[in-house]
Amino acid sequence: xxxxxxxxxxxxxxxxxxxxxxxxxxxxxxxxxxxxxxxxxxxxxxxxxxxxxxxxxxxxxxxxxxxxxxxxxxxxxxxxxxxxxxxxxxxxxxxxxxxxxxxxxxxxxxxxxxxxxxxxxxxxxxxxxxxxxxxxxxxxxxxxxxxxxxxxxxxxxxxxxxxxxxxx
Numbered sequence: 018x019x020x021x022x023x024x025x026x027x028x029x030x031x032x033x034x035x036x037x038x039x040x041x042x043x044x045x046x047x048x049x050x051x052x053x054x055x056x057x058x059x060x061x062x063x064x065x066x067x068x069x070x071x072x073x074x075x076x077x078x079x080x081x082x083x084x085x086x087x088x089x090x091x092x093x094x095x096x097x098x099x100x101x102x103x104x105x106x107x108x109x110x111x112x113x114x115x116x117x118x119x120x121x122x123x124x125x126x127x128x129x130x131x132x133x134x135x136x137x138x139x140x141x142x143x144x145x146x147x148x149x150x151x152x153x154x155x156x157x158x159x160x161x162x163x164x165x166x167x168x169x170x171x172x173x174x175x176x177x178x179x180x181x182x183x184x185x
Contacts, residue, residue: 038121039070039078039143046146054107054153063102064117064148065094080143081125083118091119101146112152118142 046066051057068080080091082101091099101117120128121143128140 038123039068039072039074041071042144043069044119044144044146046148048146048148050148050150050153052151052153054110054155057107059104060107060110060150060153061102061104062115062148062150063100064146065098065100066119066146067098068119068144069097079122081120081122083120083128083142084115107153107155110150110153112150115148115150117146117148119144119146 044066046064048064049061050063051059051061054060062084068074074097078093080093080099082089082091084101084103087103089101089103091101094100099119101119119142120140124140124143131138131140
């Protein structure tokens with residue numbers, strides 16, 4: 018009698034886990050990055066995306082992300098809308114395209130299992146989003162204080178040289 022209940026619960030768990038995969042995922046994404054590194058200590062990367070599947074997803078459908086080997090969690094911000102964000106120091110932040118790989122729970126578990134044996138292995142993500150970062154402004158090449166000092170020295174030198182030429 019107890020084994021029937023255990024088998025029933027096990028069968029329901031397997032069916033429930035199979036029903037929580039996204040069939041034919043489609044996404045639309047918007048991205049944002051910090052562009053001025055002169056006033057911040059960290060460059061922020063934010064991508065929001067809408068996930069549409071052929072099958073209905075449960076309310077607690079969890080998504081995970083990986084960016085350049087860093088594991089991240091995709092936060093659910095609305096119905097079928099998720100957000101992935103991370104920060105980097107301005108010295109380490111590179112300009113260009115950042116590939117954000119999105120995984121469901123099954124894909125994330127497969128990736129973790131595969132990485133235990135070989136850290137360089139890749140697993141096909143549920144979807145990939147490309148975040149374009151044009152680079153961050155770190156300030157002018159020459160500070161205004163240095164430029165003002167150099168110009169004042171040049172003006173003073175020219176004035177003193179012309180004064181001595183007039184008096185001589």
